[in-house]
Amino acid sequence: MNPPLAIDVEGLEKRFDGRCVVRDFSIQVPKGRIFGFLGPNGSGKTTTIRMLCGLLTPDAGTGRCLGFDIRHQAAAIKRRVGYMTQRFSLYEDLTIAENLDFVAHVYGLDRRRARVDEALEQLGLGQRRRQLAGTLSGGWKQRLALATCVLHQPELLLLDEPTAGVDPKARRDFWDHIHALAQGGMTVLVSTHYMDEAERCHEICYLAYGRLLVRGTVPEVTAGSGLVTWLVSGDGADALARTLHNRPGIAMAVPFGSALHVSGTDAAALEAAIAPWRHAPGLTWSRTEPSLEDVFIHLMDSAEDNFQ
Amino acid sequence: MTGDPARFPLSWTRVVAIMVKEVIQMRRDRLTFAMMIGVPLLQLMLFGYAINSDPKALPTLVNIQDNGPFARALVSALGNSSYFRVEGEVASMAEAEHRLANGDAQFVVTIPAGFEKALVRGERPALLVEADATDPASASNAVAALTVLIRTALDPALTGPLAGLKSGPDPIDLRVHRRYNPEGISQYNIVPGLMGVILTMTMVMMTALAVTRERERGTMESLLAMPVRPSEVMVGKILPYIVMGYVQVVVILAAARWLFGVPGVGSLSLLTITLLLFIAANLAVGFTFSTVAKNQLQALQMSFFFFLPSILLSGFMFPFRGMPGWAQWVGEIFPLTHFLRVVRGILLKGNGLAEIWPELWPIAAFLAACALVALRRYRMTLD
Ligand SMILES: Nc1ncnc2c1ncn2[C@@H]1O[C@H](COP(=O)(O)OP(=O)(O)OP(=O)(O)O)[C@@H](O)[C@H]1O
Ligand SMILES: [Mg+2]
Numbered sequence: 050m051n052p053p054l055a056i057d058v059e060g061l062e063k064r065f066d067g068r069c070v071v072r073d074f075s076i077q078v079p080k081g082r083i084f085g086f087l088g089p090n091g092s093g094k095t096t097t098i099r100m101l102c103g104l105l106t107p108d109a110g111t112g113r114c115l116g117f118d119i120r121h122q123a124a125a126i127k128r129r130v131g132y133m134t135q136r137f138s139l140y141e142d143l144t145i146a147e148n149l150d151f152v153a154h155v156y157g158l159d160r161r162r163a164r165v166d167e168a169l170e171q172l173g174l175g176q177r178r179r180q181l182a183g184t185l186s187g188g189w190k191q192r193l194a195l196a197t198c199v200l201h202q203p204e205l206l207l208l209d210e211p212t213a214g215v216d217p218k219a220r221r222d223f224w225d226h227i228h229a230l231a232q233g234g235m236t237v238l239v240s241t242h243y244m245d246e247a248e249r250c251h252e253i254c255y256l257a258y259g260r261l262l263v264r265g266t267v268p269e270v271t272a273g274s275g276l277v278t279w280l281v282s283g284d285g286a287d288a289l290a291r292t293l294h295n296r297p298g299i300a301m302a303v304p305f306g307s308a309l310h311v312s313g314t315d316a317a318a319l320e321a322a323i324a325p326w327r328h329a330p331g332l333t334w335s336r337t338e339p340s341l342e343d344v345f346i347h348l349m350d351s352a353e354d355n356f357q
Numbered sequence: 358m359t360g361d362p363a364r365f366p367l368s369w370t371r372v373v374a375i376m377v378k379e380v381i382q383m384r385r386d387r388l389t390f391a392m393m394i395g396v397p398l399l400q401l402m403l404f405g406y407a408i409n410s411d412p413k414a415l416p417t418l419v420n421i422q423d424n425g426p427f428a429r430a431l432v433s434a435l436g437n438s439s440y441f442r443v444e445g446e447v448a449s450m451a452e453a454e455h456r457l458a459n460g461d462a463q464f465v466v467t468i469p470a471g472f473e474k475a476l477v478r479g480e481r482p483a484l485l486v487e488a489d490a491t492d493p494a495s496a497s498n499a500v501a502a503l504t505v506l507i508r509t510a511l512d513p514a515l516t517g518p519l520a521g522l523k524s525g526p527d528p529i530d531l532r533v534h535r536r537y538n539p540e541g542i543s544q545y546n547i548v549p550g551l552m553g554v555i556l557t558m559t560m561v562m563m564t565a566l567a568v569t570r571e572r573e574r575g576t577m578e579s580l581l582a583m584p585v586r587p588s589e590v591m592v593g594k595i596l597p598y599i600v601m602g603y604v605q606v607v608v609i610l611a612a613a614r615w616l617f618g619v620p621g622v623g624s625l626s627l628l629t630i631t632l633l634l635f636i637a638a639n640l641a642v643g644f645t646f647s648t649v650a651k652n653q654l655q656a657l658q659m660s661f662f663f664f665l666p667s668i669l670l671s672g673f674m675f676p677f678r679g680m681p682g683w684a685q686w687v688g689e690i691f692p693l694t695h696f697l698r699v700v701r702g703i704l705l706k707g708n709g710l711a712e713i714w715p716e717l718w719p720i721a722a723f724l725a726a727c728a729l730v731a732l733r734r735y736r737m738t739l740d
Contacts, residue, residue, distance in 0.1 A: 104581055104739050127584040138579040142385050143378065154374030155583050
């Protein structure tokens with residue numbers, strides 16, 4: 050039996066001034082999953098998320114969010130969805146507590162004061178409740194925004210780059226929090242540019258130029274990329290990058306610290322290309338799994354070739 | 358999901374939520390808050406005190422070509438009146454012309470040669486008054502006073518055989534040269550009108566800004582993602598400003614009463630109702646603008662675009678009946694036009710509902726039309 054779907058959309062399309070920003074976007078996300086949304090800048094992540102919660106009307110396509118039609122039942126969806134915008138969109142001239150209280154009030158929550166206090170407590174902002182939201186540091190704004198959009202206990206959480214500018218410790222707390230919420234049954238769709246965050250998602254998808262290129266679990270995506278990768282380490286490994294770059298058979302050569310990832314789609318051609326350096330003194334070569342970043346950069350490059 | 362209260366036009370809870378937020382923001386924006394109270398007071402002071410449409414002690418020159426007792430009586434009468442301050446004599450018409458053009462004098466009174474002789478013969482000699490009419494309003498009252506002045510100055514001298522000149526037409530022919538004669542403006546007229554003007558300005562602008570600000574600061578995206586309806590946003594944003602409008606009215610009325618002694622004879626409850634209608638109409642205009650404007654600057658520009666014809670064509674600046682037909686026709690559209698009539702009617706004439714009704718429904722119609730446009734134009738989405 051299929052699990053119930055939180056998001057189920059078919060063929061979504063969005064144009065701005067005749068330019069297609071999202072095209073033929075279809076996706077099914079089961080309830081209780083953490084779904085990662087990846088893609089280069091301008092690939093249409095924000096636009097897609099906005100269509101899902103009824104903030105933008107798709108030019109084509111149909112779909113349901115939490116069982117409600119995204120075109121005609123936006124009001125019902127909005128009541129059950131928490132949306133954290135990419136750009137800080139709380140009221141900067143309201144205090145932290147006032148922002149929380151406003152949201153609680155709009156959603157018509159009971160025990161407003163207690164809920165606000167709880168949220169402040171969880172955030173660790175109890176002492177600063179009277180501080181204006183606009184005067185918070187960037188990372189704290191993000192944390193406040195998250196607290197605000199889970200206040201009404203939504204069934205679906207749409208997070209648009211929630212951890213941009215957040216320090217590592219806070220990011221870890223943030224993800225622990227998201228996992229806890231998902232275990233409680235909440236579905237989370239989160240866009241991010243961080244690979245480590247992608248790996249913490251149950252499933253990811255990758256967009257480029259408004260198209261969905263791949264989706265699946267991280268191992269599935271890695272395996273599905275068809276990339277073969279060699280890891281080069283040793284003295285001068287990173288310097289080799291420029292030499293290898295653009296050689297036939299080599300899709301990319303990316304330095305990771307002092308090591309180098311050399312990848313290609315054709316194992317034999319790749320081996321032929323790297324053969325001259327295989328036995329260079331001081332270099333150690335080994336086969337490795339391509340990292341998610343290798344996969345995405347490769348996807349981005351080939352998408353550029355296909356669509357530009 | 359039939360359980361959704363989606364059919365219901367608006368949820369009071371959400372309206373209150375938005376209202377509370379709006380009030381907090383309003384309070385925190387100290388400068389704007391101060392302006393909303395400060396602007397009416399400032400304008401009142403300006404119009405009420407600084408802009409005196411009945412100025413006194415206007416600089417006057419005399420050109421005496423007939424130095425008889427009558428002429429001298431006239432000159433001293435001029436000097437004694439509060440309207441004129443005789444600054445000196447000029448020797449010729451050319452000099453008079455020159456001094457007038459320089460702005461040294463507002464009036465030049467010429468007593469022609471043979472004045473006395475002609476007067477005695479009952480020939481009604483001409484007394485020429487050149488008035489600097491570039492500011493017509495400032496001259497008109499003084500000119501009006503002149504006629505009376507001449508009579509009182511000459512009467513004591515008209516004795517004996519000349520006593521017959523006292524009755525009948527004026528013994529002299531007063532010729533005033535000026536370009537036009539505007540409607541007399543007084544504080545009685547201006548203070549109630551000012552109330553309408555101030556409300557138009559602040560109310561339209563405040564709401565136009567209140568919504569565009571959300572768009573400009575990006576808070577609109579959050580707000581739209583929440584389950585609020587356009588009508589709730591509209592009512593929630595408008596209500597605090599209605600209260601604000603009443604505060605302004607109280608300030609203005611108090612000033613009108615205590616500072617300028619405007620009578621205020623009419624019914625206060627009638628005024629309150631009219632005000633509600635008028636304020637709401639202006640707020641609806643502002644809200645409509647905010648659905649069109651892309652940013653706060655545009656919203657501001659649109660507010661002024663509405664404000665200018667409002668004050669120019671409503672009868673506040675220029676006498677309504679003096680405007681050409683098309684301008685009157687356009688003027689009838691603006692709520693301010695009708696509000697001015699109502700408020701002057703209530704405050705100065707003590708009009709009742711029956712008299713003001715013809716002015717009330719056009720405001721109501723305007724409000725309905727605007728609210729409709731605003732609600733239709735207000736986007737629930739970002740596209
Ligand atoms: N309101 C709009 N009007 C016109 N073009 C728009 C609008 N919103 C988005 N776009 C365009 O749509 C494209 C996709 O934008 P979108 O914000 O969805 O990208 P994104 O994947 O979220 O990018 P990022 O990672 O930088 O946040 C961009 O090229 C952008 O210029
Ligand atoms: Mg984005």
